[in-house]
Amino acid sequence: MSLLEVRGLSKNFRGLAAIGDVSFAIAEGSITSIIGPNGAGKSTLFNLITGYLAPSAGEVRFKDRRITGLATNRIAELGVARAFQIARPFRELSVFDNVRIGALFGKAGPRDVEATTRRALELASIAHLATQPASALTVGQLRHLEVARAIATRADLLLADEPCAGLNPTETAAMIDVLRQVRRNGVTVVLVEHDMPSVMEVSDRLLVLDAGRLIADGPPPVVANDPKVIAAYLGTPDAA
Amino acid sequence: MKQNPKLIAAVVVLAIVLLAAGPAFLPPFYVRVGQLMLYSAGLGLAWAILGGFAGYASFGHSAFIGIGAFAAGLVENQYSSLPPTLLLPLGLVTGALCCAILSAVIAYPILRLRGTFFAIAMLGVSHVGAELTNNIDFFQGALGLNFPPLAPAAMDPAVFYYELFLGGALLILLISWLIRRSRFGAGLFSIREDEDTARMLGVPTERYKRVAFVVSAVLTGLMGVIYAHSLGYITTDSVYRDDTNLSLIVYSLLGGMGTLFGPVIGAGLLVFITQVILGRLLDFHLFATGLLLVLLILIAPGGVNGLLHRKRRPA
Numbered sequence: 001m002s003l004l005e006v007r008g009l010s011k012n013f014r015g016l017a018a019i020g021d022v023s024f025a026i027a028e029g030s031i032t033s034i035i036g037p038n039g040a041g042k043s044t045l046f047n048l049i050t051g052y053l054a055p056s057a058g059e060v061r062f063k064d065r066r067i068t069g070l071a072t073n074r075i076a077e078l079g080v081a082r083a084f085q086i087a088r089p090f091r092e093l094s095v096f097d098n099v100r101i102g103a104l105f106g107k108a109g110p111r112d113v114e115a116t117t118r119r120a121l122e123l124a125s126i127a128h129l130a131t132q133p134a135s136a137l138t139v140g141q142l143r144h145l146e147v148a149r150a151i152a153t154r155a156d157l158l159l160a161d162e163p164c165a166g167l168n169p170t171e172t173a174a175m176i177d178v179l180r181q182v183r184r185n186g187v188t189v190v191l192v193e194h195d196m197p198s199v200m201e202v203s204d205r206l207l208v209l210d211a212g213r214l215i216a217d218g219p220p221p222v223v224a225n226d227p228k229v230i231a232a233y234l235g236t237p238d239a240a
Numbered sequence: 241m242k243q244n245p246k247l248i249a250a251v252v253v254l255a256i257v258l259l260a261a262g263p264a265f266l267p268p269f270y271v272r273v274g275q276l277m278l279y280s281a282g283l284g285l286a287w288a289i290l291g292g293f294a295g296y297a298s299f300g301h302s303a304f305i306g307i308g309a310f311a312a313g314l315v316e317n318q319y320s321s322l323p324p325t326l327l328l329p330l331g332l333v334t335g336a337l338c339c340a341i342l343s344a345v346i347a348y349p350i351l352r353l354r355g356t357f358f359a360i361a362m363l364g365v366s367h368v369g370a371e372l373t374n375n376i377d378f379f380q381g382a383l384g385l386n387f388p389p390l391a392p393a394a395m396d397p398a399v400f401y402y403e404l405f406l407g408g409a410l411l412i413l414l415i416s417w418l419i420r421r422s423r424f425g426a427g428l429f430s431i432r433e434d435e436d437t438a439r440m441l442g443v444p445t446e447r448y449k450r451v452a453f454v455v456s457a458v459l460t461g462l463m464g465v466i467y468a469h470s471l472g473y474i475t476t477d478s479v480y481r482d483d484t485n486l487s488l489i490v491y492s493l494l495g496g497m498g499t500l501f502g503p504v505i506g507a508g509l510l511v512f513i514t515q516v517i518l519g520r521l522l523d524f525h526l527f528a529t530g531l532l533l534v535l536l537i538l539i540a541p542g543g544v545n546g547l548l549h550r551k552r553r554p555a
Binding site: 076082100105 | 423426427429433434436440441442446498
């Protein structure tokens with residue numbers, strides 16, 4: 001059974017199709033990357049899955065249950081978490097308290113808030129920053145905080161929006177490590193990512209979006225050499 | 241922070257005893273100032289449950305003072321044959337109930353507004369409330385409403401209301417403290433910091449905001465009922481006051497927005513400044529409040545609490 005299933009999903013903004021009839025399924029325990037040129041609809045797709053936007057057509061199913069139409073916080077209670085591209089920490093709170101919010105809320109069910117918080121901090125390798133105010137963190141550290149807070153919700157699915165964007169190679173390698181750790185802890189990961197080397201390294205599978213449509217789907221080496229994908233990124237020779 | 245719980249408990253008990261015994265030592269003028277401080281502190285704390293914790297700064301909380309006061313007054317006049325020991329609870333319950341119902345009704349539409357828009361909409365609510373109270377004969381807002389005297393014969397009414405205000409303020413302080421420590425409180429803080437992210441993490445933001453709004457309104461209404469009794473006679477203008485609307489924001493700004501004791505410190509300071517230092521210049525009350533507000537935002541946006549904790553950010 002697949003954990004997440006997207007069926008015929010479409011989203012129009014005043015007639016402009018941001019997402020057009022996209023369908024795919026995400027297997028439990030996998031790391032999948034969604035790539036595509038700017039404006040391909042990657043972030044819109046995340047917004048549709050998390051209920052931040054309502055689709056024009058189609059549905060999203062999570063654990064074989066329709067989640068389209070549910071409020072964002074209800075979807076989070078079912079076990080979907082999201083890490084933002086531009087980190088959105090609770091600036092006035094400490095790193096620990098930021099992550100603690102995730103542990104206090106998130107997926108429904110019993111939990112040990114303090115232990116969950118500590119585990120998430122360790123998993124994202126920011127345990128040493130726990131007492132710092134979130135406003136004192138660097139861009140790289142904030143990305144780790146985003147992941148820690150999302151993981152603390154005890155989610156089964158982590159949607160990470162460009163976790164490596166703007167990071168230097170060392171920071172990128174650290175983030176890739178964290179994502180692998182997250183998966184090892186039984187969390188299914190879906191990434192939106194631009195940084196191709198890290199995508200190729202970490203993903204089991206690539207989905208390529210172009211102009212709101214799914215144009216390729218498969219293992220990274222195959223997709224990277226797909227002429228359609230190359231055309232989407234670089235343009236076709238005769239179009240130039 | 242490791243603190244000795246026994247020591248804290250002892251200090252708290254001592255502080256409450258000293259506050260309660262205050263009127264025995266204070267000259268009458270300062271009993272009146274103390275009343276005003278406790279009333280303001282209670283209002284400031286109730287306001288901060290929504291404005292300080294959840295970040296929804298209301299500019300119209302005097303609406304709930306007015307609703308509480310008039311609801312209590314109308315029902316107490318209706319049943320004025322009851323003994324005073326029953327009359328006050330009846331007034332408090334009626335005032336709280338009316339505030340709860342009205343705030344629950346307007347919560348859904350008004351909490352969809354954020355920031356300044358919410359503040360201004362609340363100002364509108366308090367003005368609409370004042371107009372209706374003034375113009376609908378049933379409410380007797382223009383004519384005025386008498387409250388039955390409730391103070392026991394053996395007790396100075398000023399002291400009696402001082403103790404009532406103290407009880408109200410302590411109750412609201414206790415509720416605020418409990419909220420801060422709870423999951424609900426953590427949810428409110430996350431709403432203040434970033435509402436969309438909070439929702440993404442599973443915080444039921446809509447429900448939490450509504451609950452905070454209703455709790456804040458009810459507690460404000462309770463203080464309004466006591467205030468109306470302490471005045472003995474009210475018109476619309478004595479409870480639906482724009483200077484109260486303004487002061488409630490200033491208390492938190494002055495003491496420290498979103499902190500537990502911020503509104504208490506702010507209310508104490510502001511009442512002290514306007515009533516004692518500027519006591520002979522009461523006409524300048526609003527001017528002083530406005531000037532203080534501007535200076536605060538320019539010099540100390542974190543309030544007194546922020547100044548004391550410059551290095552260590554409050555959690």
